Amino acid sequence: MKKIGLFIEFKDDEIKPANDGMVTMAQGDGHELFALVVNADAAACRERLSAYGVSAVVDITAGGGAWHPDGWADAVVQAMNACGIETLMGLTSPQGRDLLPRIAAVLDAPLVMDCVGVDLDRNVARTTQYSGKAMAEIQLTGRHHIYGIRAGAVSPAPRAAAAEVHAFSAVEPTASGIEVLSTRPGEAGTVDLAEADIIIAGGRGMKSGENFKLLQDCARAMGAAVGASRVAVDEGWVPYTFQVGQTGSKVNPKVYIACGISGSVQHFAGMKSSEMIIAVNKDPGAAIIGKCDYYIVGDLFEIIPEVTRALGAAG
Ligand SMILES: Cc1cc2nc3c(=O)[nH]c(=O)nc-3n(C[C@H](O)[C@H](O)[C@H](O)COP(=O)(O)OP(=O)(O)OC[C@H]3O[C@@H](n4cnc5c(N)ncnc54)[C@H](O)[C@@H]3O)c2cc1C
Known part of the structure; x- marks a missing residue:
């Protein structure tokens, strides 16, 4: 033992x-x-x-x-x-x-x-x-x-x-090369990516960091966490902690909603064990369309606010 x-x-x-x-x-x-x-x-x-x-x-x-x-x-x-x-x-x-x-x-x-x-x-x-x-x-x-x-x-x-x-x-260590200047906890009450049952994630199709607010509103309405592709992180739209994929978090939610994400192998490496994958993409030929359980072909800037409104009305 x-x-x-x-x-x-x-x-x-x-x-x-x-x-x-x-x-x-x-x-x-x-x-x-x-x-x-x-x-x-x-x-x-x-x-x-x-x-x-x-x-x-x-x-x-x-x-x-x-x-x-x-x-x-x-x-x-x-x-x-x-x-x-x-x-x-x-x-x-x-x-x-x-x-x-x-x-x-x-x-x-x-x-x-x-x-x-x-x-x-x-x-x-x-x-x-x-x-x-x-x-x-x-x-x-x-x-x-x-x-x-x-x-x-x-x-x-x-x-x-x-x-x-x-x-x-514990006895305090004598020296450390690190001085923590401040700690900024994530927004209270939000769901952690790694633990979420539902994740709604955005990619290059989100076009800017401000537009992630659309996903945050929708996430709040459905008790989900917000994730992102590496492009969205590299562009500085969201922090690295949002990144899903080979070089980001590996997640296992019940539902993964990919918005404006093409479905690269590197992104799939982090979310393919999701129980259900839903894609929102304006390109019917995007790789993710062939790899998901359900998809909506259309403009995420019309679809996501509509989903948020419908959830708000239902709640
Ligand atoms: C070593 C290595 C590691 C990597 N690790 C990761 C990783 O951990 N995670 C990761 O995600 N990537 C990773 N990548 C990058 C990966 O190869 C892709 O470049 C990246 O996943 C693409 O991101 P994307 O799907 O957001 O962008 P794109 O491939 O550009 O796709 C954008 C999609 O948005 C759609 N779109 C655009 N506008 C709209 C709209 N208005 N409405 C609806 N749809 C729209 C487009 O049709 C398109 O399908 C890695 C790459 C390498 C080489």
């Missing part, structure tokens, strides 16, 4: 739902699950984590306040060492992409991001390769192993345990 550390992420002071799937992935074969909670109310999430099989919540107090990538990485490593944890799982989220490689560097450990499965007994990670065309099984060696888990890769399955909360105060 191994001790498995699980780095728990929060949004608006609540545990992100994507943690539940990650904890579920760690449940197999009776390993001892330690939730690592940094500078958050660990006692308040004890019950939720217990419901998914966590047996210990490590309440880590770290320097750096709300977020400091170096300080937090160091604090997590200290807590892992104190608890005898050699395997760590976290989410392949914007925060996970910043934190997990730093932890791997401190521990000189192998790291596999974007895992869709892990075999914790054999230290093997499963992840997609070549824009999703192949599945790789990657053997991790050495003493410590770090896995970044794709949100939504596993459906949460409760397994009751009785977690105890253990306080841990």
